[in-house]
Amino acid sequence: MARLILPCKGSGLARTGLLGLISSAPLQAPCCVSSLKHSAKNISRYRQSLNLEVSHRRNYRFPHPSLYRAKQVSRRFVCSVATESSPKQVEESKMDMPKEIFLKDYKLPDYYFDTMDLNFLLGEEKTTVYSKITVLPRVEGSPFPLVLDGVDLKLVSVKVNSKELKEEDYVLSPRHLTLPSLPSGEFTLEIVTEICPQKNTSLEGLYKSSGNFCTQCEAEGFRKITFYQDRPDIMAKYTCRIEGDKSLYPVLLSNGNLIEHGDLEGGKHYAIWEDPFKKPCYLFALVAGQLESRDDTFVTRSGRTVSLRIWTPAQDVPRTVHAMYSLKAAMKWDEDVFGLEYDLDLFNIVAVPDFNMGAMENKSLNIFNSKLVLASPETATDADYAAILGVIGHEYFHNWTGNRVTCRDWFQLSLKEGLTVFRDQEFSSDMGSRTVKRIADVSRLRNYQFPQDAGPMAHPVRPHSYIKMDNFYTGKFVFSVI
Structure with a gap:
């Protein structure tokens, strides 16, 4: 994930495109009033x-x-x-x-999820989300309740092994759904919820902006979509079906490979996406709207052909040439330097002007703010081109360092972010001038990280505690000396 941080007017900060990666992001910690x-x-x-x-x-x-x-x-x-x-x-x-x-409070989950089937019925007033989860207790016959995270959700129904539960069979609070009595072995959990993306001003979970549906689930946004164990050590195989009005949302995207699509009655259509690899819920993504794409292909070293698509509003497609070049260069570099080959048949990038983060590495469906994708010789500087190269490389490299190999909990954030920043900086160094890149990286380290480490917010690479994990903890320079 990359955070887009734009300097305020009169701040004196130089304008740069490579913003918000670990080595440059200032720690932003909220102040909590804990007593009278x-x-x-x-x-x-x-x-x-x-x-x-x-x-x-x-x-x-x-x-x-x-x-x-x-x-x-x-x-x-x-x-x-x-x-x-x-x-x-x-x-x-x-x-x-x-x-x-x-x-010190971390403990293993009492239940694991094997598969997750999602069905979204996108609407103008509300969106209905159907989820079907295969649940496995960590210890068979576990007496512990299953506690699911959920915020701003309307619960419609809950079923265990196809049997609908009554209100007295579960405990519903503003932040959790607790199921106290469960089968001793593997079972199926079905939950129906209603959400209103149009009113979701937090820009976490599923929200609607400028006519498009979009998601942001890192770090804890998935709990605003459906009830789930919203933690990175819960990994499942996802299948996602999306249904919506074809005239309003001609493009329906999610993680993995597109396995089925078609038209429905009433001017609607659907698409079914399948991700064959297990992933944590913070990597789930959904995009629906009026977008057009620049298409290309990449042939892997094993001979597979991967379809590449960069989706933007129609007027922005001509400015995605450099972004497509950057993506193909990153895929080739990862094969040559780290021996890592892309593992799916399709890779999508979506660039929209009002995405709330700089960029997000959702499995096979990266979502970017347009600032970090669009460029043309008439308006972009050399720094803009370098920023696009680095950030697109960063999010692609997450496919292995962060997505396929993920972190146990958010205390281990540097195992994915620090390592991936190291990889993207090596990539940018090989694509440009290593000396210039090194000077820029050290300059950012001195300007941002040194003051933090000299002050009260200093912390180890793996912190002992946190309040919110939408900030980054620097670990890149640790990896560079290993």
């Missing part, structure tokens, strides 16, 4: 900062010269702070408060 004492301190600081802001306030300028006048600001109004909340607000605040996760 800390809360009082925060309120005091808040009042002080507002008083300072008021003391430096300038005269407001109004549209017409005759209306120019000074506007006095009431400190009492600006600095007012609520001192007591309703019980409901307190409960919601506790639920939304970030929770610190500790490495």
Whole structure:
């Protein structure tokens, strides 16, 4: 995964395209108020900062010269702070408060998932998601309940071995679905949920933007699609069926190989995708919308022909030439240098202007922000071309370092991100100037990582705890010296 970080106006940061990879991403840690004492301190600081802001306030300028006048600001109004909340607000605040996760608390899951069959009925008001999971207890006859993660979901039904459960047979909370009584051996779990991607402003899970459905599941977005064990050590084989209006969503994409598609009554159509390799749920992806593609092929060293497609809005297709070159160069380089051959028949890239991350390495369906895919000689700089080469290489290299060989938990993020950044920087060095690339990498390390390691947010490559894992922990330079 790559994060797209654009400098603010007047920040003094040089504009660069290669943004948000591990070696350059600043740690972004939320501040958590953990006690009334800390809360009082925060309120005091808040009042002080507002008083300072008021003391430096300038005269407001109004549209017409005759209306120019000074506007006095009431400190009492600006600095007012609520001192007591309703019980409901307190409960919601506790639920939304970030929770610190500790490495020492990790334990193996009580249940594993073998297969995951998904069926999406895309709609304009709501989307219905059908999931069918083959569940295997880690220890046969396990007495432990199965706890599934789920946020902002409407539960329609739950079935175990085709038998529908009653409300008293499970426990539903705002964040979890708990099944206390389960068969002793392997069983099938079927869950139907309803979601509203059009109102999903978190841009995690499945959301709709600019007329297209899109997903972002790393690190914990899959729980906003359906109830699941949303953790990277739960790996399953996925089959995904997507159904939608053909005029609105002529392109239906997901992970793996396209095994079936066709038309349905009422102007709808469907597509079925199968990924034969097990993967964690954060690598699941779905895209549906009005897109067009640049098509090409790549012949692997074993003689297989792989179809390559870069999907964008129609007007952007001419600007994907360099992106396609970068993808083919990355595939060839990975074979020559690391001996790693692509393992499916199709590789898709989707580039949309409003994707919330810089790029995401979903298995065989990489999703990018247009900034990191589109380029033309008329508007792009050399730095833009270099950035596209590096980031497309980075996401492709994740196919083996991150997707096929993944991490046990998010404390091991550097085993996929740090290693893959090392690989993409070696790739960029071989494709361009190794000396120039090395100077740029070390410069970013000094500007971003050194200040962090010298401050209170310093941490080892594998941290002892975290609050949110949508930030990156640098491990690339560790791999470079091994």
